[in-house]
Amino acid sequence: MAGNKKAKAKAEQAKGKVKETAGRAVGNERMEAEGRMEAARGDARQAKEKTKDVFKH
Template identity: 55%
Template sequence: MGKGKAKAKQVKGKLKETAGGALGDERMQAEGRGEQMTGKAQETAAKAAERLKKSGQ
């Protein structure tokens, strides 16, 4: 997964968390936080893969 898709997942998670808060839906909030964390991890992995490619590995 590329950095762009990972960022999109983070944004989607933030929107879901915010909507859950507005609706009083704790489960939706938790799902949103989970999506944000997944997106951050995927973004970190994509950055690491780019660094490896640049270093010639």
């Protein structure tokens, strides 16, 4: 189950990065900001999973 959550975090990071880049390319500031937010959410989720792993072992 933890692997599934880690995969979701990575996917969210990638999706956010793509959205941010696309927003920057077309000049859409809102899309760029949403992409940064999604990437940050993925970063936070990944950090949470890593912390759980540290305490698990």
